[in-house]
Amino acid sequence: MGLRRRRAEREVPREATPPAYTGPMPVLTIDALGRKCPIPIIMLAERIGEVPVGQIIAVQADDVAARTDVPAWCRMKSQDFVREETLPRGWAFHIRRTY
Amino acid sequence: MAYFDAASTESLHPAAREALVAALDGGWADPQRLYGGARRARLLLDQARAKVAVAFGVRPDETFFTSSGTQAVHLAMLGALSARRRTGRHLVVGAVEHSSVLHTAALHEREGGRVTTVGVDRTGRVDPEEFAAALRPDTALACLQSANHEVGTLQPVAEVAEACRAARVPLFVDAAQSAGRVEVPAGWSLLAASAHKWGGPPGVGVLVIRKNTRWRSPLPEDEREGRRVPGFENVPGAVAAAAALEAYAAEMERDGPRLSALVDRIRERVPRLVEDVEVIGDPVRRLPHLVTFSCLYVEGEALLTELDRLGFAVSSGSSCTADTLRPSHVLEAMGVITHGNVRVSLPRGTSATDVDRFLAVLPGAVARLRRTAGMTTH
Numbered sequence: 001m002g003l004r005r006r007r008a009e010r011e012v013p014r015e016a017t018p019p020a021y022t023g024p025m026p027v028l029t030i031d032a033l034g035r036k037c038p039i040p041i042i043m044l045a046e047r048i049g050e051v052p053v054g055q056i057i058a059v060q061a062d063d064v065a066a067r068t069d070v071p072a073w074c075r076m077k078s079q080d081f082v083r084e085e086t087l088p089r090g091w092a093f094h095i096r097r098t099y
Numbered sequence: 100m101a102y103f104d105a106a107s108t109e110s111l112h113p114a115a116r117e118a119l120v121a122a123l124d125g126g127w128a129d130p131q132r133l134y135g136g137a138r139r140a141r142l143l144l145d146q147a148r149a150k151v152a153v154a155f156g157v158r159p160d161e162t163f164f165t166s167s168g169t170q171a172v173h174l175a176m177l178g179a180l181s182a183r184r185r186t187g188r189h190l191v192v193g194a195v196e197h198s199s200v201l202h203t204a205a206l207h208e209r210e211g212g213r214v215t216t217v218g219v220d221r222t223g224r225v226d227p228e229e230f231a232a233a234l235r236p237d238t239a240l241a242c243l244q245s246a247n248h249e250v251g252t253l254q255p256v257a258e259v260a261e262a263c264r265a266a267r268v269p270l271f272v273d274a275a276q277s278a279g280r281v282e283v284p285a286g287w288s289l290l291a292a293s294a295h296k297w298g299g300p301p302g303v304g305v306l307v308i309r310k311n312t313r314w315r316s317p318l319p320e321d322e323r324e325g326r327r328v329p330g331f332e333n334v335p336g337a338v339a340a341a342a343a344l345e346a347y348a349a350e351m352e353r354d355g356p357r358l359s360a361l362v363d364r365i366r367e368r369v370p371r372l373v374e375d376v377e378v379i380g381d382p383v384r385r386l387p388h389l390v391t392f393s394c395l396y397v398e399g400e401a402l403l404t405e406l407d408r409l410g411f412a413v414s415s416g417s418s419c420t421a422d423t424l425r426p427s428h429v430l431e432a433m434g435v436i437t438h439g440n441v442r443v444s445l446p447r448g449t450s451a452t453d454v455d456r457f458l459a460v461l462p463g464a465v466a467r468l469r470r471t472a473g474m475t476t477h
Contacts, residue, residue: 037426037437037438038395038396038397038398038438038439038472039472041395041396041438042396042472042473042474045395045396045474046473046474046475064425064426065425065426065437065438068426068430068431068434068435068436068437069426069436069437069438071434072377072434072435072436072437073395073436075434076375076377076395076436077375
């Protein structure tokens with residue numbers, strides 16, 4: 001019991017609904033749903049140049065590998081990984097173009 | 100064909116072949132019986148056990164032969180968990196352990212046990228302090244590999260063993276990837292290894308249970324192998340495994356540093372030769388023979404097939420090469436690219452010429468696949 005209580009205290013209080021996202025919205029969204037990695041990453045690399053520097057591009061993908069690969073790609077390519085948004089099917093990954 | 104997949108298996112060492120053939124003829128009798136042939140088989144088995152015990156720095160009566168490294172892992176974990184059930188049912192494992200460890204942990208959880216998974220940093224190494232913090236009064240067992248099988252990073256076994264000793268929790272070390280190549284730091288309670296990784300025959304594993312470690316067989320009672328491992332002893336296999344370990348470990352004292360220099364060469368040159376590549380794993384605290392890198396925009400399986408066509412046998416942790424659709428849990432836990440992954444693990448005697456040939460063909464192979472995949476920009 002003692003252990004369980006200590007665990008519970010560490011947990012961040014959860015709100016009934018997550019706060020609505022108020023950050024900048026993507027100016028371009030790529031649909032890579034149904035495509036296996038590395039295709040979503042290739043599509044991202046090919047099209048990030050279409051958004052202005054400082055703006056956001058989003059990639060929608062449902063290959064679970066993208067959850068690791070998109071942030072890792074951003075780290076390798078010095079792009080800015082903004083957030084992962086859960087979709088009814090898959091996720092949308094938001095990336096800010098830095099250069 | 101240049102074979103660069105020693106982390107999967109080594110070819111049979113000549114010393115093992117010789118010992119195996121001799122023991123098939125001279126050690127086939129039942130080592131538990133009392134007649135001459137049986138005593139000969141028993142003597143061969145005891146000698147093999149003594150050799151393996153010396154290699155791991157333990158006593159022969161702490162050393163048991165199993166039918167595989169995986170069986171040794173299963174018996175070590177389930178036996179320790181079973182014996183310490185009254186202490187608790189909490190299990191601690193590293194996030195990048197071999198699947199045999201993680202599957203055993205999953206089984207433990209399905210049967211009502213609790214599991215804490217300790218994460219790793221970008222190099223694939225667990226933080227000893229985080230590992231120590233995961234130990235609880237009800238922790239029955241902690242598990243940590245000696246080195247990672249996909250990226251070669253050495254784990255902080257000595258520090259974790261010290262923390263486990265202080266918390267009075269037995270530590271199980273999966274030494275499958277390092278045994279015969281790198282000595283395992285002392286302080287652990289249970290250990291598993293696999294003979295085919297050091298040039299022994301397939302179908303032979305090693306389980307070490309230190310004295311004063313509580314262990315109860317999770318399987319039906321059987322009188323073989325000191326009641327630790329069920330089934331008729333594989334005497335020829337054990338003899339060959341021991342002969343291979345002795346020969347291999349001696350060779351590695353010389354060949355290990357040479358292989359390590361070849362790995363450094365690959366680590367240094369691949370990022371210069373190929374654009375958009377990341378060499379992963381710890382560059383210094385690593386296995387001597389293993390290096391892994393990930394090439395952006397390339398499918399792992401396609402790259403392996405292309406390298407095979409060019410005469411190189413390598414492996415990959417990329418999801419596309421596995422039967423499962425999930426990416427490698429190791430690469431995922433490290434937060435590195437999971438596609439385009441290549442693991443190069445050099446067997447004994449790998450020539451520098453073969454490594455240079457590999458470095459010569461790799462850039463072209465990656466470039467071809469990127470073009471095929473439709474990459475036009477970088």
